[in-house]
Amino acid sequence: MTIVQYPTYTLDELADRLNARVIGDGQRTVSGLATLSDAGPHELTFLANRAYLKYLPATKAAAVLLHPDHAEECPTACLTLDNPYLGYAELSRLFDPLAARYRPGVHASAVIAESAKLGDNVEIGPQVVIEDGAVIGDDVVIGPGSVVGADSVIGAGSRLHAHVSVCHGVVVGERVVLNSHCVIGGDGFGFAHDGSRWHKIAQLGGVVLGNDVEVGSCSSIDRGALGDTVIGNDVKIDSQVQIAHNVQIGDHSALAGCVGIAGSTKVGRHCMLGGGVGLSGHLTLCDGVQVTGMSLVTNSIHEPGVYSSGTGSMRNALWRKNAVRFKQLDELAKRVTRLEKK
Amino acid sequence: MTIVQYPTYTLDELADRLNARVIGDGQRTVSGLATLSDAGPHELTFLANRAYLKYLPATKAAAVLLHPDHAEECPTACLTLDNPYLGYAELSRLFDPLAARYRPGVHASAVIAESAKLGDNVEIGPQVVIEDGAVIGDDVVIGPGSVVGADSVIGAGSRLHAHVSVCHGVVVGERVVLNSHCVIGGDGFGFAHDGSRWHKIAQLGGVVLGNDVEVGSCSSIDRGALGDTVIGNDVKIDSQVQIAHNVQIGDHSALAGCVGIAGSTKVGRHCMLGGGVGLSGHLTLCDGVQVTGMSLVTNSIHEPGVYSSGTGSMRNALWRKNAVRFKQLDELAKRVTRLEKK
Amino acid sequence: MTIVQYPTYTLDELADRLNARVIGDGQRTVSGLATLSDAGPHELTFLANRAYLKYLPATKAAAVLLHPDHAEECPTACLTLDNPYLGYAELSRLFDPLAARYRPGVHASAVIAESAKLGDNVEIGPQVVIEDGAVIGDDVVIGPGSVVGADSVIGAGSRLHAHVSVCHGVVVGERVVLNSHCVIGGDGFGFAHDGSRWHKIAQLGGVVLGNDVEVGSCSSIDRGALGDTVIGNDVKIDSQVQIAHNVQIGDHSALAGCVGIAGSTKVGRHCMLGGGVGLSGHLTLCDGVQVTGMSLVTNSIHEPGVYSSGTGSMRNALWRKNAVRFKQLDELAKRVTRLEKK
Known part of the structure; x- marks a missing residue:
């Protein structure tokens, strides 16, 4: 739980900054950015990865930034954009409380x-x-x-x-x-x-x-x-x-x-x-x-x-046996060569 | 050699804090905590690991915190406790010079x-x-x-x-x-x-x-x-x-x-x-x-x-041979399979 | 590009500090230290590794610190010394702008x-x-x-x-x-x-x-x-x-x-x-x-x-195959033993 204050924007303002299209009430304000499952009714969220599509229908967000292909499935207002992940990056900077806190001097x-x-x-x-x-x-x-x-x-x-x-x-x-x-x-x-x-x-x-x-x-x-x-x-x-x-x-x-x-x-x-x-x-x-x-x-x-280098992790009991064999690996390879020659 | 000042306690005071039992002179004071082999005549020590039991007879410490089972072998005063390692943890905090240095403001x-x-x-x-x-x-x-x-x-x-x-x-x-x-x-x-x-x-x-x-x-x-x-x-x-x-x-x-x-x-x-x-x-x-x-x-x-993952360390000359073979390991396994099929 | 100011020395002064021998004009001044290929006409350079000998003929440095064996190949003034790498270490400290910036108080x-x-x-x-x-x-x-x-x-x-x-x-x-x-x-x-x-x-x-x-x-x-x-x-x-x-x-x-x-x-x-x-x-x-x-x-x-320990790096596609085999290495070794017994 953080207590930082986020800036507030209307959907129209955000669409303008992101060059996105609003579907729904452009005068609706949002005062924060959160994930599809965490966002509340005053927050904006986004869908940038199909793996999260399942969370879209139940989102409680005020609006969702997403690709136009998913607009119909969205239960609330949308901002549509061809690259929603880039759009999220830009949104994140707009909602950054540090940017708002700038005080020259x-x-x-x-x-x-x-x-x-x-x-x-x-x-x-x-x-x-x-x-x-x-x-x-x-x-x-x-x-x-x-x-x-x-x-x-x-x-x-x-x-x-x-x-x-x-x-x-x-x-x-x-x-x-x-x-x-x-x-x-x-x-x-x-x-x-x-x-x-x-x-x-x-x-x-x-x-x-x-x-x-x-x-x-x-x-x-x-x-x-x-x-x-x-x-x-x-x-x-x-x-x-x-x-x-x-x-x-x-x-x-x-x-x-x-x-x-x-x-x-x-x-x-x-x-x-x-x-x-x-x-x-x-x-x-x-x-x-x-x-x-x-x-x-x-x-x-x-x-x-x-x-890459290294080895994948495994149960320590198995790893110990394999790691011991690694110390004999050159010898093992020679044994195989000898077998092949027979 | 550090020059930090440690607090001083009587054995009775420490026994009271740790819920331990004193064997010996409870009015004896100790002004520091050290290992069995390093402790001097004004310091307290502890025995929490059987591996160090060999150092007990020759300790120069003023007193030893240990399990009641080892009290008879102790050449000096004891504080006895069922879990001496936990007791050591608590003692260490009592002797922490930083705690003594606390100055509100x-x-x-x-x-x-x-x-x-x-x-x-x-x-x-x-x-x-x-x-x-x-x-x-x-x-x-x-x-x-x-x-x-x-x-x-x-x-x-x-x-x-x-x-x-x-x-x-x-x-x-x-x-x-x-x-x-x-x-x-x-x-x-x-x-x-x-x-x-x-x-x-x-x-x-x-x-x-x-x-x-x-x-x-x-x-x-x-x-x-x-x-x-x-x-x-x-x-x-x-x-x-x-x-x-x-x-x-x-x-x-x-x-x-x-x-x-x-x-x-x-x-x-x-x-x-x-x-x-x-x-x-x-x-x-x-x-x-x-x-x-x-x-x-x-x-x-x-x-x-x-x-676990990784490999154990070995002489570099051996390791080089084995590491080269690791790069051929899949091939080696296939060669073994071919041999088995024969 | 850094804008730090380096101290200035004559070659004679440096030879005196390093116990080196000057070949060329000992009154020439140098105001910085750089590599053979980067050094300019007001800078000193050094040759401490034969791998860089190829850069010696074309160096634009005011002078070169090197082993007497290479003095003849040097196109400009030299400071000769038996261990030019140690000499470079000492020179580097003489030219350290931090040393010059020392201000007690x-x-x-x-x-x-x-x-x-x-x-x-x-x-x-x-x-x-x-x-x-x-x-x-x-x-x-x-x-x-x-x-x-x-x-x-x-x-x-x-x-x-x-x-x-x-x-x-x-x-x-x-x-x-x-x-x-x-x-x-x-x-x-x-x-x-x-x-x-x-x-x-x-x-x-x-x-x-x-x-x-x-x-x-x-x-x-x-x-x-x-x-x-x-x-x-x-x-x-x-x-x-x-x-x-x-x-x-x-x-x-x-x-x-x-x-x-x-x-x-x-x-x-x-x-x-x-x-x-x-x-x-x-x-x-x-x-x-x-x-x-x-x-x-x-x-x-x-x-x-x-x-040493570990494995050398390789293409990820090959590594994946080998790393899988590592998890079966003990089993592979047993298979080879079984083959040998036949």
Whole structure:
């Protein structure tokens, strides 16, 4: 149960924004968005997946956003649209209470270096720190306790949630969303070994995030050793992700939670990495590669497609027997070869 | 070596709190708790596992908490109790220096919105931010630099350590412990793809944490897309855990470090997930499921028990041979079938 | 593209610092460090790996740090040195703009407890909190928003980046680097189960970090239950790493990103754990163990060497077939045995 207040719209207003068609009373107002089964009489809902069609007849929603093909089955008012899932995405942003809460200004407790430059209509929250030479674009929102390091640039329209750390010399594009506790530009993991101990290699590169990038909570993108770590436009990065120094991620790729990418690896455009995927260092993944959850990739991939590693889960009692056999697998294969030769 | 000061108790006082029996001088004081082998003459220790019985005769502790069966073997004073491990848990809380350090009040550097409500006896640390409409229950402790977002509720007796982010519209139960740098209510990972690029789905749900929940350092629990992410009562979550949007976790379940759970998965009551376990999205795990460390679960589990995936570790030279054979495993099985047919 | 300013040196100055030999004009100045292919005419570069020798003839750098064997092939001035990679490490620190930005003093917005002790030449950033009894050594830098808990000690010359949480009763050695959002001393994951619910075991131990330790962004090192979690000297820990209570890591070991180590495990000296490696609890790894990426270790290792688990990645279509066979592997092995008996 959340107590956040949602904005209110008429169906006509929403149809106008979404370029959708209203069937029913366009003056009816809706003040929230919910699922087909949860929506109440003041809320809007949507049908974007046939699996949920069974919930349509009984919905209590004020109105349903759906494909025109399903309009006849709808027991209440409709907004019809060719791609209802995209329509839902747009609706969700219209109903986002955070958007309504936007309040330009700089909180008195924020510490802004004299040499920092703030754009128009920025909202700088309490306890924020903005260091020397940082440049904050127009319409940027910086949440409580976030830090923007020296000489870093935050592009117009970006939002940093609470406790974000953008380190020094980082370039963040426009309309970027950085969730709480992500770190952009921490030191890469670089040390030279002299045979007995480690010597730190100062990480002199930066990080460049393209436009429309999103980074999840507690994710870290390390700065380059020399040259930058580069995240392309429209790259979406989930929570608890680690991206090492000098990695490059192509435009429109998406990385699910807990992904880890080792140093200098290049991921192509339109790639998708499942949760917990690991990529070794110095690899190249071409455009259009998908890797399924918790797979480890240790070689470059030159053809688009879906890749996997690991084993499926099973009862532990069975797994133990199979896992023991895995340790003898090469030997087993040789035994089969010997049998074949007989 | 730590320099924290522990509280001091007499054995009689402790016996009274634990409902234990003293054998020896009840007026003897103890000012700390340590293991059988480490405890010094002013400290209390405990024996809760037969594996450590060998250390009992030589202990230098002032007194030992143990089962009555072992009292005769104890070289010093005893506190006897049927379940010494539970007794140890209770003792540990009595000796916790953090509990002794409780100092109600609001630090001058904290920024508290006028519309926020603070309960009785709260302790609000330096640099804290509490946003509009937040409600802080009685006896809550909020550590340095933590942020409580708009309209969020923190239940009575809860403790937020340093740098905790509770985002907007989150409900935290009573007696909850949130360790440093955990994020409750960051955006879930939701985007609609239009064939060429991603469109953000604003995450309009919240997070509800039950009573007696604990969340470890640097863990993240994402807010729901529509409807809430729900963590039951007495759920224990370790460090570096990622819980995606609209996940539900049943009461009394425990998740070890580095677990990742994808969106909309439901975990039952009294489940235990080992370190690094991954659960795919939209699954259901029934009550009483245990998953061993670093296993990946991609299908729902309908019977309680222990489940595993993966392979055991071995010398890399052997592993390389076996891993190559794994890539030919289907072919190997077909070869065996052909041999059998002969 | 980063806009950070690098320091400037003459080649003679650098040769003096590195104990290198200049070939060419020692008065030439360089104001940055870059790769062989990226370096411009005001920058220094280096050759430390034969794989990059092909870029040497065309480099546009002002000078190249390299082994004397390659001096003749160098088209511009050289600094020659027997171990150019170590030389690069040292150069990188000389060109580190953060080092140049060092500004002793305590920011007005920092909250420092009266009983805390600050050494000479400390730099305490904005919004920092230093609690009762904490001791900050000479030349320590504490970045914006970091918290040092009660009774904790930060050794001389250490640097805490932004938003670091050092909890109470933690001892940090000298010249330690703690990257943004790491947590040193959060609660270990300890609960006693009474058959129906969990009882918290307060974590009374601390954490001790040796000298020259580095901890990456968003990593967490939990405090001991009783007794300390101990990280040896010169241990290097990457980002998103989780180290549980009472773990011990020997000197000079290195842990790559996303490693997770369960409670009470002891890792020897000069060990190397690849990215995403998991170690179960209560294990012992001897000195000189290497574990490859994403392997799970569930048994102690008593001989140095390289260890692995898991399977290599492959096309998903092939993987599905092989993974199904893995579930039948014990049965397959029995079938082969039956065939052999015939």
